[in-house]
Amino acid sequence: MATMSFNPDDFIIEEFLPPEEKKPILEYTAENNIIFVRFKTEDGSYKYNSLVLNNNLNKILLENIPNEWSNDKDKLISFGIYDDGTYLMTKKKLKYDFNTNSTKWISYDCNNLTLNQAKEFFEILKSLLFVEQSIKIYEKDKEIFDIVTSTQAYLDEEYLKKCVERDNLLRSSDFRILEDYPETFEGEKLLWIEWRSKLRDIVKKMEDFNEIVDYVIYLENFKWPIDPLVYYEKFTNQDTQYLSSEDQYVKDSSLSSIDSLNTIKQNVLSSAQNLKSYNQGGIPIPTQVSNVLDKYRLLDEILNMDTINFTIGE
Helix, strand or coil: CCCCCCCHHHCCCCCCCCCCCCCEEEEEECCCCEEEEEEECCCCCEEEEEEECCHHHHHHHHHHCCCCCCECCEEEEEEEEECCCCEEEEEEEEEEECCCCEEEEEEEEECCCCHHHHHHHHHHHHHHHHHHHHHHHHHHHHHHHHHHHHCHHHHHHHHHHHHHHHHHHHHHCHHHHCCCCCCCCCCHHHHHHHHHHHHHHHCCCHHHCCCHHHHHHHHHHCCEECCHHHHHHHCCCCCCCCCCCHHHEECCCCCCCCHHHHHHHCCHHHHHHHHHHHHHHCEEECHHHHHHHHHCCCHHHHHCCCCCCEEECC
16 A cells, blocks of 8 residues: 655645734743744734744753742643733643552643733743843854864965965066166155065964964955055045055955855854854843843853853843
């Protein structure tokens, strides 16, 4: 007998729309680590996103919230708070069945929280959402950065391109420092000497940097100094010192990236800068968020997580 194969293309996944009469602001499913949250769009309307808490955060939450909310024998299943001012907490309790001499879990709706307690739990989940989003942003930046830096061809190619271009610029300007070269303006030859010296110094290797993050930032920010003739056209009165201002350095469009890394490279600089900031100071947790987490002894656990370096910010 032929078996029916599973084809994902046979199924249409539609956007979930909440019921009109009771729209959730946030819903949390403890066993699946899922938070379903409402957010406001630019046009003022509301949409909904789902987010999966990583296992560490979910474990920290369930182990540290008050026992009356969840414990080993009376476990939280889900929690939701709605735009009509109501909340719903579903739990399951371990009960003994004398008929079968066994225990089993019984689900029930728990409505013994005050509205203030429900709002407190809502604030905890909001704070965990901030932490989870920070982790996801960090992981995305790190993934981009790791792809680039683990691709040695990228780093080698960028360095070699700059070496080739530098050498071409030096060779093409050799005649300008000859003794009998006529100057276009007074002091031009000295500027050519300065420019050529700058070219030799500006192209650096990865070994010139203490951290690979700094090397990637250097590569992505790299600009070539304009030569003396371009400078003279731009600053005829020479009222700005040569190579002293940012507008005297330009990107060379002929130095294109490796084709296979074009898309990734668009985000390299941002990711590298973010990672450098993370590595130096960690990701700051706003005081408002840290106060909520600290109240339920979640903060120390999160700060001790190996996943990412968090710090208490403003």
